[in-house]
Amino acid sequence: xxGPGNTSSEKWExxxxxxxxxxxxxxxxxxxxxxxxxxxxGKMRALFLRCIFIALILNLNAVLLSELIYVFLAxxxxxxxxxxTMNLSxxxxxxxxxxxxxxxxxxxxxxxxxxxxxxxxxxxxxxxQEAFEVAKQLAAYSRYSIFYFGMHLVLIWTYNLxxxxxxxxxxxxxxxxxxxxxxxxxxxxxxxWSTNSSYYLMYVSQNVAGQTCLSGQLAADMLMCALVxxxxxxxxRLGRRIEEHVAGLVSPxxxxxxxxxxxxxxxxxxxxxxxxNEIFGVSLLSNFVSSAFIICFVGFQMTIGGNIxxxxxxxxxxxxxxxxxxxxxxxxxxxxxxxxxxxxxxxxHDWFQADLRYxxxxxxxxxxxxxxxxxxxxxxxxxSLVTVxxxxxxxxxxxxxxxxMYGK
Numbered sequence: 198x199x200g201p202g203n204t205s206s207e208k209w210e211x212x213x214x215x216x217x218x219x220x221x222x223x224x225x226x227x228x229x230x231x232x233x234x235x236x237x238x239g240k241m242r243a244l245f246l247r248c249i250f251i252a253l254i255l256n257l258n259a260v261l262l263s264e265l266i267y268v269f270l271a272x273x274x275x276x277x278x279x280x281x282t283m284n285l286s287x288x289x290x291x292x293x294x295x296x297x298x299x300x301x302x303x304x305x306x307x308x309x310x311x312x313x314x315x316x317x318x319x320x321x322x323x324x325x326q327e328a329f330e331v332a333k334q335l336a337a338y339s340r341y342s343i344f345y346f347g348m349h350l351v352l353i354w355t356y357n358l359x360x361x362x363x364x365x366x367x368x369x370x371x372x373x374x375x376x377x378x379x380x381x382x383x384x385x386x387x388x389x390w391s392t393n394s395s396y397y398l399m400y401v402s403q404n405v406a407g408q409t410c411l412s413g414q415l416a417a418d419m420l421m422c423a424l425v426x427x428x429x430x431x432x433x434r435l436g437r438r439i440e441e442h443v444a445g446l447v448s449p450x451x452x453x454x455x456x457x458x459x460x461x462x463x464x465x466x467x468x469x470x471x472x473x474n475e476i477f478g479v480s481l482l483s484n485f486v487s488s489a490f491i492i493c494f495v496g497f498q499m500t501i502g503g504n505i506x507x508x509x510x511x512x513x514x515x516x517x518x519x520x521x522x523x524x525x526x527x528x529x530x531x532x533x534x535x536x537x538x539x540x541x542x543x544x545x546h547d548w549f550q551a552d553l554r555y556x557x558x559x560x561x562x563x564x565x566x567x568x569x570x571x572x573x574x575x576x577x578x579x580x581s582l583v584t585v586x587x588x589x590x591x592x593x594x595x596x597x598x599x600x601x602m603y604g605k
């Protein structure tokens with residue numbers, strides 16, 4: 198006999214849409230931002246988050262300005278060229294984070310509309326969620342997301358806390374050598390921070406800025422990937438429904454009603470994909486441009502040598518840049534394939550005994566599905582796994598140019 202905990206009447210909890218957006222929301226809240234309107238949130242909470250957001254963004258841009266001044270002075274004077282190129286990788290990372298935060302904030306109303314439409318389409322009953330494979334899609338997305346933000350958090354905090362750990366181990370604990378004050382990122386300020394207590398303030402400021410930038414980047418990427426996962430889930434379900442339909446078993450009017458509902462559903466998904474591209478197109482383009490420069494500058498630093506401290510950090514930085522590219526292109530490829538499958542499902546389902554009007558309408562669906570939905574980095578780039586090879590080629594060209602300049 199089954200135990201009391203294994204009865205068929207055991208309570209079942211539906212998987213809400215918010216579960217897919219949870220990680221993105223957590224990282225946005227960490228910088229005092231909400232990417233879309235949450236129902237039932239009070240004005241005091243919104244004001245509190247706004248104050249946090251303004252303070253963190255001001256700090257981030259102050260750190261960015263000090264890094265830019267350092268690079269301009271280093272290049273202008275012809276000194277510290279290696280440190281300047283290393284700083285360029287971080288500057289690119291910060292600029293992209295800034296751009297993503299600003300762009301998502303500007304697109305808040307559109308994101309809210311997309312999320313509301315996704316909520317309308319989201320299955321709520323147990324049999325519906327099983328048909329849509331909601332649990333399977335959520336589990337796969339969660340695994341990717343945890344690995345993605347876990348790797349980046351390890352990178353940023355390994356880099357940010359390196360000199361603090363260095364001091365604790367070598368000076369405070371082992372007493373091997375005298376500690377020379379260093380900051381995580383090279384910067385310029387109009388005072389000598391290494392000889393007074395402002396060092397600690399700047400160290401904390403740079404750490405907070407690094408996490409702010411990272412949170413803005415991670416949240417935007419995971420929000421986009423969550424929405425793409427939901428789109429793929431709906432495209433897959435639509436494809437299975439069409440493949441399972443046997444035309445001709447019911448009246449022609451019922452077959453046409455089924456096909457009409459499928460077309461309307463398909464059109465809603467196509468419009469959602471278009472809206473997602475409008476929201477994240479600039480973010481995607483900045484991702485790939487910055488990744489090309491980061492791979493180039495990090496590769497340059499690694500080939501010219503340097504101390505082991507910097508090389509370890511650079512390897513982590515390069516690995517995370519590649520993880521970001523592969524994650525985005527993997528989700529883009531899944532969307533492309535799920536969209537293309539609609540045409541294959543129409544061809545594969547049993548339509549031979551259907552009414553002539555039904556068969557003519559199938560041609561329209563197949564023709565539309567041949568223009569597959571895909572992620573687009575604005576008008577410049579269609580994103581898929583092929584994009585990885587294009588990115589690596591572009592990175593190598595920049596790398597070769599930089600090596601040539603350095604060798605002169």
